[in-house]
Amino acid sequence: MANRMVVVARCAPKNHIPKKRIASAAVLPKVWRVRIISKISAMRRLGLQWRRAGRPVAFVPTMGYLHRGHLSLMRRARRVAGARGRVVVSVYVNPTQFGPGEDFSRYPRDRTRDQRLCREAGVDVFFAPSDAEMYPPDFSASAQEERLSAGMEGRSRPGHFRGVTTIVAKLFNIVSPTAAVFGAKDFQQAAVVRRMARDLNFPVRIVVAPTVREAGGLAMSSRNKYLTPAQRRQAGVLWRAIQHAKTAVARHPVPAARLKAAARRMVAAQSEARLDYVEFFDPETLKPVKTAAPGTRMALAVYVGGTRLIDNGEL
Numbered sequence: 001m002a003n004r005m006v007v008v009a010r011c012a013p014k015n016h017i018p019k020k021r022i023a024s025a026a027v028l029p030k031v032w033r034v035r036i037i038s039k040i041s042a043m044r045r046l047g048l049q050w051r052r053a054g055r056p057v058a059f060v061p062t063m064g065y066l067h068r069g070h071l072s073l074m075r076r077a078r079r080v081a082g083a084r085g086r087v088v089v090s091v092y093v094n095p096t097q098f099g100p101g102e103d104f105s106r107y108p109r110d111r112t113r114d115q116r117l118c119r120e121a122g123v124d125v126f127f128a129p130s131d132a133e134m135y136p137p138d139f140s141a142s143a144q145e146e147r148l149s150a151g152m153e154g155r156s157r158p159g160h161f162r163g164v165t166t167i168v169a170k171l172f173n174i175v176s177p178t179a180a181v182f183g184a185k186d187f188q189q190a191a192v193v194r195r196m197a198r199d200l201n202f203p204v205r206i207v208v209a210p211t212v213r214e215a216g217g218l219a220m221s222s223r224n225k226y227l228t229p230a231q232r233r234q235a236g237v238l239w240r241a242i243q244h245a246k247t248a249v250a251r252h253p254v255p256a257a258r259l260k261a262a263a264r265r266m267v268a269a270q271s272e273a274r275l276d277y278v279e280f281f282d283p284e285t286l287k288p289v290k291t292a293a294p295g296t297r298m299a300l301a302v303y304v305g306g307t308r309l310i311d312n313g314e315l
């Protein structure tokens, strides 16, 4: 049975935010309950119950170690769900989207803090399933998107998107959301998930929210925790490279090869950084373009020390 984290047990009201207050978690009622669910059956029951009652359900899938980027998705989910709606956040470090030698085992985890942040954000359900239930030993099915996932992250991390689409498909089936919110920080992931939802007829609207950044432009990421202060400064090069390309194309279209060379130089100038890939592509098809212009999307992956960081932006 789902256990509950009750902040102040006395007179706890139902989770309801008056319409005009939906946009801000800062005005939550003093007493807020977030339901903590780990069992798939309990989550499924609740999701279906809400569906039958005609309640909008906005879902934010995450791998936890929550930061302001995740919190912005929760706020967006609250707006998408509306006054009668419910917000579900899942925290699950999905093993099948990590390749061999990647950081699955050391990926940062802090369940207690994540639960607190979800409570403060006015989330209705914190869903954290177990590995044993998500992947029984004889698990043998998957969902795969085969076009948008071919390049960039898909090429660099074989099997990654198959893991992503499989876990997202499973979570959609368990939670039964009417909408799901993803971050533009993982632009290709959002495109792949949207295509999967369309092609496999999941009745869920995919919403993409903007990337939240630190003061110097570094995109917030749970993996930023791995960076030393010096590496963190160098990691700003991803954002700077995007800004450089953006400025260049604002004047006139520029061959992608020239912009790639510039990005390569900028990354090489950082002692601890190593470029994995940089790409300029059409934001709909994700196909690489030969000439970049305003509206073209740029994405890059860079190792800073041992940490692999990604970022992207519209030029």
Ligand code: AMP
Pocket: 061, 062, 063, 064, 068, 069, 070, 072, 073, 181, 182, 183, 184, 185, 186, 209, 210, 211, 212, 213, 219, 220, 221, 222
């Ligand atoms: P993760 O926990 O890294 O798997 O991310 C969960 C969701 O949060 C994904 O949809 C990400 O795109 C999104 N996300 C991660 N970082 C950010 C950020 N800095 N700004 C906005 N969304 C983000």
